[in-house]
Amino acid sequence: MIQVQLPDGTVLDKDDHSTALDIAAGISDGLRRATVAADIDGQVVDATRPLAELTDLRPVPLKLLTTRDAEAAAVLRHSCAHIMARAVMRLYEGVGLAFGPVRGNTFYYDFDLDTPIREDDFPKIEAEMKRIIREAEPFERFTMNRADSIQLCQDLGQELKVEHIETGLADHEELSFYRQGEFVDLCRGPHLPHAGMVRAFKVLSVAGSHWKGDASNRPLQRLYGTAFFDKKELRAWLEQLEEAKKRDHRVLGSRLKLFTISPEVGQGLCLWLPKGATIRATLEDFIRDELLRSGYTPVYSPQIGRVEMYETSGHFPYYRDSQFAPLFGHSAGQLVDYWIRALDPDDADVSPPTADQEQSLLEAARVMGFPADDFPLNGSTDDKRRRLREWERQQERYLLRPMNCPHHVQMYRAIPRSYRDLPVRLAEFGTVYRHEQSGELNGLLRVRGFTQDDAHLFCTPDQVEEEFRKTLQLVQYVLDAVGMDDYRVQLSTRDPASDKYVGSEELWEQAESTLRSVLSKADIPFTEVAGEAAFYGPKADFMVKDCLGREWQLGTVQLDYNLPERFELEYIGPDNRPHRPVMIHRAPFGSMERFVGVLIEHFAGAFPLWLAPEQIRVLPLSEKSDAYAVDVAERLQKHGFRVTADLQSARVQAKIREAQLELIPYMLIVGPREAEQNAVSVRCRIDGDLGVMSFEDALDRFIKERDARTVRQIVKSTMADVGETTASVGEY
């Protein structure tokens, strides 16, 4: 006999081989049918496995997971991924299985398959899945030792699974498989009792991916899908997705005339239209005030800087491909630069030129004015590179700046610094340019030219903690000012295995532990992610989600012991000796582009009064009241409001509708009655008609609301709660 304890405290005596499903059946038949999996001491497991083999705890702490539990939905989706894979294997020849995990409300399965799967193929895949679901076969778990597992996967022709057992699962003695009819898959589980429990599903999209997420590995096809226990839930989720898309900043940005991106200007280069620019300027004014209060000093620096400086900082060598190519004062520069890269045996992106190609390169360079006469075309690669480098070094080479820090570093260096001057806080809305991959560009959220609300703090090691704490508070303060409370703090540290970071182990450890301790002391919950650090130092990133649930980094605070080292920065200490300062990089908004993009979605375009590009619109009832409307608008404008008067020859209903669709916070309807008493009829975008009040009362109300920066959201983002299920189901 085995004792089982249910969440309500009831303890049951059961047969040794009893399963969760048996227990459910013992309570009621309805519960048996609804039972999807079991939770034993926090572990989600198959409902069909004997409880005795799942835990040593007695009595067994059992929680039945039914179709109502979030963890159960994850199990459902994972099983549905298996069903989809089974359908694909029935429809296509030679399908290699990779991974098929659950991601939020969706799941995917990666296939190694030569025939491209197209959207047109979804109906036939779904039809096959339906057939499998109708068959309602059970998911049967079995385990094998390593050798047998490898043999089985080989027999099944699943090479990727063999590779995974040999590499990723090297420390597993025993491996589990799930069988569903003819379909057998290496899988950790858990799964549904049987396929018939899938009541609603949909194949969503197909995309490319790579084996184990490495772009140098073989390309795979990733099929996305979703599943629910109930058709209504599926429909509701799809509708929610459609709703969420309506707050897309790209759609609202063009409907509300906030910004545009023209291919003729260039991909990823945004054009701020007057209304978007107003929002941005308001935010800039807001943060500028805060910075002055916090002891920052504004500075300005140019958009380009010499390549040599970026070589010192490390940007140029480390991030060459994501920068725009250097600008040369000399026409031959670009060509010579390419040639040098092509001769570099370590540069995998450019293959070495053939003799013919080199001849052509030399001819072209000569035409452009390169001194080619005594060029050692038949000499060694080293000779050629030396010669080209020598020439290149004499040229003026500039980089469109990818970051502001080197410029600010030069400002720090321009003046001898004493410990008494520190911390030095240099702030600039610095525009930077990065050559992001074309597939990465996304509206305002990922662009090639953007402006950071950047600042660099230079302080003594003693001041680091205090300064770091204050910058974190600043980020929280600005997010709070716009009511953005839906963020996550990520401590981005280096990946010790990677070579893309500069500086010594000790400096990194020092920086990372400082960060960790400040975050903990400030009581800010954070998740630590290795490998996400900047190349010069770790950072605390403030992450938010867009309307589709994708996460973006906004504010960031970065700790840097490396650039001061590389640029040999100094200050004179109390001991009259030179010391090395520590740098803090920080940007509370991150970039104006991304911040405004996220903000548009956050407010669904309905900006609070202090941010709205057009704050108030005066709507005369007819032309008879035009003069009074203009008068009201002018008086509001004198108090600093962004206000217009709608003098169209239209009915007031039409004017209201238009203002409402343009998400203007306040409408003032004025007719002869109002004109007579110097009054306005106030209509609020959110609350509707507020009735007639005197001009002064209305003005007072607007001033209070604006100056308090009151934030009211019409609708809360719905995508924020879509898709966070963390149950441990999925691939090994």
Next chain:
RNA sequence: GCUAGCGUAGCUCAAUUGGCAGAGCUCCGGUUUUGUAAACCGGAGGUUGUGGGUUCGAGUCCCACCGCUAGCUCCA
């Protein structure tokens, strides 16, 4: 950059197997003089992303390029 999809008026979309490029909104002109989410009439607006090809004939089929979207990879 990779995989898949998409590109018709400023916007949202239509155009049968390849057979005369169309509608609503916006915009412009006029009528209307209006009380809290759409008054009425008329007009303009296009080398169907660009370039090539197949065809008697291409928005529709093929190729290349440009751009957009989702995902992947990347992200200082």
